[in-house]
Amino acid sequence: MSGWTAGEGRHRGASHLGQVWRELVTVHPHATAHWGALRAAVGVAVPSAYVLAAGRPEWLGYASFGCFVAVYGRHATWRARLETQVGVGITLTATAVLGTAVGLARPGGVLTAFLLMFVSGTGLLLARRHGWAPAPSVFLVFAAGATASMPVTAADLVPAACVTAGSAALGVAIGQLGRLFPTDDRERTGRLPTAYLALWRDPMAARDVFCYAAGPFLATVLAVLAGFGHPSWAGVAATIPLAGATVVVQAARATLRFVGTLAGIAVTYLLLAPGPPTWVLWIAVVASMLLAELFIARHYGIAVIGITPTALLTVHLASPAPLRSLLGDRVVETAVGVLVSVVLLRVVRSSVRRVPACAGG
Template sequence: MPDKNDSSKEPRRPRGATHGASARHLVSPAQWAESVVIGAPPSLRIFAIAGVQAALAVLLAIVATHLSPWPQLVGYASLGALAALFGRFATVERRMRIVVICALLLALGVLVPSLASWAGALPWMMVLVLALVAGASTVAVSWWSLGGPGAVIIVFAAGAAYNPVGSGAEVLARVLATLAGGAVAVLSCLVTDRWRATELKNLRLPPVHVPPWSHQWIAAGRITACAALAAWIAFMLGWHHPAWAAIGAVSVMQGGHLHITMNRALQRMAGTIVGSFIVWAMLAQQPSFWTVVAAIVVFQFLTEVVIGYNYALGQITVTPMALLMTYLASPTVAATMPVERVLDTMLGAVLGIVFALVFSSVDDRMHLHEHRSRAR
């Protein structure tokens, strides 16, 4: 019989790695205190340059589309311009490849739900399509190592295309406008990316941990299921933007570890509440088109500058930017947007952390236990 005291046996898992212990870690005062810590971005200059590039791309895309014969497509063009957000720490050559890929992914994010709507998909089917886009974009971001801001931007584009489509011509127009915005992003980065070259030479970033493909597929499956549930609940509650609940779930579940996931959940909810109040105050003044455009550009730049310090700060500025872009596409929903954004975000964030914990591996929970033990 084996010796019960055999020291060669695999050590027992610590008690702190159970689901219950992990849940207690995630709601502990130490976790809440960690979520409000102001950190230091790897390079404020690069974040600022990325902010200028994204703001410039969005501005050019909006203005060009508004002055074109198709001003109703201004929202889709501005979505395509968000491709400039990706690859801020990549080399100049690799950055161009990343931005092109992201521009195509954003166009696909618009194309898939638009085609589904044109084909007559029922509302519950559109929720499923949205969730599938979330999972597929998660895999794509990992496959091409596109980095931040990750799949959440692709889901944001898909959410914008959630509205009903009346014809194939409308589908084509949406996709072409998104591609046009992506082309503006590519050109904007191509012209200005030399600003990053000197800073990149002096920057030493830690190596990026790339999990095994099996783990990435599992993560994509979790995100798909959570996004589907969040969007379905929002739909069943009669909310007009179930995509926002899915976005909240995806953004939270992009965290690499449980404590980071919880931080993002708390920070996203807090930042969204403040940001929604800001945009409510702005829309109450019935701003002109150009005032809205100026605000979008300013908030886009500020988001890239402050998000490296704390994710909540980025949410305070990105929420008005996202809602104002939605307002440009659908001015009639302005009155209910801020409140629904808060509710959708809270729903998605809560479900995101619940999914992350319930479906966590032993290694995930052990990492959380060790992280919290080191922090004591």
Template structure:
């Protein structure tokens, strides 16, 4: 009898835990984000592809479309001063892309470059209080650039195109502020910033795990694993270990569903106009959903990111099996990146790290 009572108690606790986990996974947040903001982001990212489709050369618009994402660094709480942040992030995006392109000389250089950009982006974003997407797009820029084979004569052109996309994003941000000057939310209360040594230590952890995730993916022989460090960084940006755990579950599940959506898109004949329209529409949907439910947004983030990285080669891959292989590869990338991101978050949010940093500070103060 006591044994049955104990088993019932364990089952009840497990059921409550599973219910709490499910509630956390499906929780939908409220949002005061106006529809004009996702629309402006869609213009900044989709505009270059629409122009490229008009000129019949989709490849020229892909790097510029990636640069257009820098519009999302426009803070709603900073008024016109937020434009300076967009300009600064644009410089960072261009530098990240250039570093990634230069790192194609060897796999070791690619790992080092990706880890360096992740470290520097995390350090600067935490130091300056840059909120989401924070360091994520810088890692995306360096990772896609590093993993996309490019003719040496065209390497500089791609970076120039990304810079042009960043300029378009800045112009869209200026227009957005002029047309919607009332859309300036109250500045949210921020916790006291961590000390410089703590920020440095946390950024080192982030950069190390992002680099390690890519190194393991390369050692495993994965082809173009650009989504591994991106997924790792996305999980590492969780505000707590609990948030990182929830985010990695949402990202894996969302990527699985998102790959089915990408498969449906790739199964149809994809012209340059179709790709441009898809990127524009997906950007609008992502920026509408991401503040409400991260997992739902990932369903649309997945085909968006794959189109930005693969669209130039996609017409030759639509012969069924190649698209299927691509879907499997990106899902495997996500799982590996999320696992390393969760491991890094466990280190990042443990009290042992802060205790170690505290000992360094006290030792240096003597």
């Protein structure tokens, strides 16, 4: 009997690895991804060009956050897209202001970890309540971590609100341009909101909110204690496996995040090493965003090759730092983030399996 059990375990392990491998190498259909990618690229190009032309590169983060609204409502009705993108834009703006306020108090410390815990968990709750897909937690954690880590003054609260809201408004406007083309006959869907009370009564929703809150918090705290230069990057990486609907997808997303980050860092090094002028880096940011959005729903690993230069080049333009520390922090903190998330998910799954067994006597 024990031999059969061991054999069954080996078979399940091999099957699991096979499923993860298929998830790693599968590129999903195009499905009009170019429209969302074009919206995102224009959404980041215009406000970033404006702040650079105005001589305020430190506002690049604020200018870039709003473009995240382009990710939402790809296949939604125009009304549903408008409602979703406005809601996400307001949430991103509030997050940027909150992150800037935390940066005034104590930038880059454990307080940032609590902030990331709050915005990540809140992002999932809002997504479940209003039918937003994907959950905006990763964008909120990125925005909160970036703003809370910048050297800011009280005066920066104004651009945090205005520039972020302006770039989000541009993204919403771009998202509604399709109304001008009545011949567009792509199939579209509405939103599926859920009452908060129903969410609180759902034990699976409570578990997911816990994971979304705990993952970025634990990863950021570990990065702070280890003395890494950009601890919030670990928090961002920790949100990535959480979005997976199954164990297979979670494992694949963790792997793709790390491998894609390594490839993206190589691209970033090739772009930054020669010391190109600002306008060249601006073009690279826009092109990287275009690549990321072309593949974000098709193959996450390829998308990360674009996400990584987009983030790192924006950070470099806003606040130049030694290349070795910038790229090194990204590698180490990405590894910390995905490992924390994978371990957390495993612990939570084990706990959920044990509870019914104990209840049954």
